[in-house]
Amino acid sequence: MTGPTLEEERVAGTPADKAIQRRQRRAAAYAEAAGAGWKVWLVKIASLAIIDALAVYGIFVLIAQDNWLMPLIIAIVVIAVNLVYLTPGLLPAKYLTPGILFLLVFQIFLIIYTVYVSFTNYGSGHNSSKDDAVNALLLQSQTRVEDSAAYPVKILEQSGGFYLLATDEEGEALLGGADQPLAEVDDAQFEGEQAVGVDGYTTLDFAGILANQDAIASLAVPLTDDPNDGFLRTTDGSTAYVFTSTLAWDPVADTMTDTETGTVYSDIGTGAFTAEDGTELLPGWQVAVGADNYIAAFTEPSIRGPFLYVLVWTFVFAILSVVTTFALGLFLAIVFNDPRMKSKRFYRVIVILPYAFPGFLTALVWAGMFNQDFGIINQWFFGGAAIPWLQDPWLAKIAILTVNLWLGFPYMFLVCTGAIQSIPEDIQEAAKVDGAGVWGIFRYIKFPLLLVSVAPLLISSFAFNFNNFVLIYFLTQGGPRFPNASINVGQTDILISMVYKVAFVGAERDYGLASAFSVIIFLLVGTISWIAFRQTKALEELN
Structure with missing residues (x-):
């Protein structure tokens, strides 16, 4: 009996070939x-x-x-x-x-x-087109015409929009909406001498009028295609009157004139009708302003001062957050990695507990603990003294760094623990044989090898803290506020929280300026990360 030939073995292949x-x-x-x-x-x-x-x-x-x-x-x-x-x-x-x-x-x-x-002026008062701004200005400056005829009306609804069905003095039915001037309708239904309905529209009853009274009260129906001719408005849903605006719009001259004072407002290219003394009529409209937002961020005193202050504080906050959390996490990792340490598993579970809770809840709890009058910190540790932790600029910064240390050190502890445990024991034993002490082994062997693994994570931690909006907003809301700043910004704001407040908090919301700040943040974080990652390539030689 002969064994398998070489050809048969090649056809059958090895187990690895069969798996492939x-x-x-x-x-x-x-x-x-x-x-x-x-x-x-x-x-x-x-x-x-x-x-x-x-x-x-x-x-x-x-x-x-x-x-x-x-x-x-x-x-x-x-x-x-x-x-x-x-x-x-x-x-x-x-x-x-x-x-x-x-x-x-x-x-x-x-x-x-x-x-x-x-690169635009998009924001409060400048968030629409010029036609919308003209209509809004004419609507918001309306007054009732003296001795205006009263028009019996019915409120009609179609596809979520409201319309006025009026009956004029000659008994003709007129239908119009906010964007539809009054016009005669031939298919209106009448009850007596008043038009009460039109095919395709729903006539609101008294309950329907009450349910939508705010929208109906704000409804202004233009009499003609020219808004200067006036509008028909009703306050009770049954009788309408003619209203005219105290502003007169001249589309040829591109001006808006106050008929009571005679002041002429012109379009000078800034996105609003402007008088000779610089007074603007708002709302305006969105226009391109070039680099004005970037120029204002660095040149306008009421913006430049707070912006540069927040910029410096953002870097200080991000750097100190990384340094403090890394130092404490590394220290605990070294302590709990010592073989002489008892009950290490128990201590490690306790250490990572702050990392297990949502950050915004932790910030809210700490905000209560730092309360000037009732906080645990003042009551338990300072004998009930009314220390303004979150109201004083410097104390608020200390509070923020303390809370961020509490939130961040468990992550650094986990990272450093894994990095330390991955360092080969034979390298450390060789160093001991050569006479190196504990400090020498840590300084020249453990720490450099640790940085090889941890450096990218430190960079990402810096980028995260650079934009750590949740902590700032839930702990201090960025306060206390700068008294003379023209933008809504406080002394503990970082760039991202400042951007949020400029764009979404307060009556004056400047999306254009907030977007310019966002671009600046993007460029800063991107540049710093690129430089840092290039520098970390030098650590790869340690491998």
């Missing part, structure tokens, strides 16, 4: 099922049909708003997606396309849009 062949066959089967199975094709066609339908709907909506750029972009993207998923092959593209689309929508687009807004 099985994986290849499995991958081929998956590829075939994904590319040719009729069920997959059915799901693919249905999914693409839904996407195409939504895209077509969005294109028509945007075109109706005189927006042509976005429909073109949507059409190109949808055509590209259809080509990728309907073309045989292109397997890598089929997997990469969703990720690329999400990257474009949630990252690239947001960055581009933020940069665009930073």
Whole structure:
């Protein structure tokens, strides 16, 4: 009986070759099922049909708003997606396309849009078009015409919008809305001499009027296409009167004139009608202002001072947060890694407990503990003294760093513990043989090798603390506020919390300036991270 020949062994192959062949066959089967199975094709066609339908709907909506750029972009993207998923092959593209689309929508687009807004005056009073601003100015300066005729009206509703159905002195039915001047209607239904309904519209009863009284009271229906001719308004939903504006809009001269004072307001390109003395009529409209927001951030005294202060404090806060949390985490990692330490598992669980609680809840608890009158810290540790931890600028900074140390050291402890345990014991034993002491082993062996693993995490921790909005906002709300600043900013604000308050807190919201600050933050963090990661390459030589 003879054994297997060399050829037979080569055909059979080794177990490793057989495993490779099985994986290849499995991958081929998956590829075939994904590319040719009729069920997959059915799901693919249905999914693409839904996407195409939504895209077509969005294109028509945007075109109706005189927006042509976005429909073109949507059409190109949808055509590209259809080509990728309907073309045989292109397997890598089929997997990469969703990720690329999400990257474009949630990252690239947001960055581009933020940069665009930073070059505009977008904000409170400048958040719409010029036509909308003209209408708003005429509406907000309306007064009732003396001896105005009273028009019996009914309130009609269609697709969520409200309309006035008025009956004039000649018994004709007039229908109009906020964007639809009054016009005669031929198919109105009458009860007696008053028009009460129109086909396609719902006439509100008394209960419906009460439920929507605010919207009805603010409804102003233009009498004609010229808003200077006046508006029809009602306060009770049954009788309307003619109102005219104290401002007169001249579209030819592009001016707005106050008919009571004679003051003329002109469009000087700043996004608002402006008088000769600089007085502006608000609301205005959104216009491009170039680099004015960036220039104001660094040159206007009421903005530059607080901005530079917050910028310096942001760097100090981020650096001290990383240094303190890393130092305490490393110290505890070394202590708990000592073989002579008893009950290490118990202590490690206790140490990481602060890391297990949500950061915003911890900040709120500490805010209560730092309360000047009732806080545990003042009551228990300072004999009831009324120390203003969160009201004094320097004490508030100390409180913030203390709370951030509490929140951050468990993470650094876990990182340093893993890094220390990964250092080979034979290197340390060799150092002991050469006569190195405990400090020498730590300084020249453990710490450099530790930095190889920890340095990227320290950089990411710096970037996180640079934008640690939650801690600042829930602990101090950025206060105490700068008294002479023209923007809403406090002495414990960091850049990201300052951006939030400029954009979303208070009556004056300046999205353009906030976007400029956001771009500055992006450039700062990106530059620092790039430099830091380049410097960490020197640590790789230690390996």
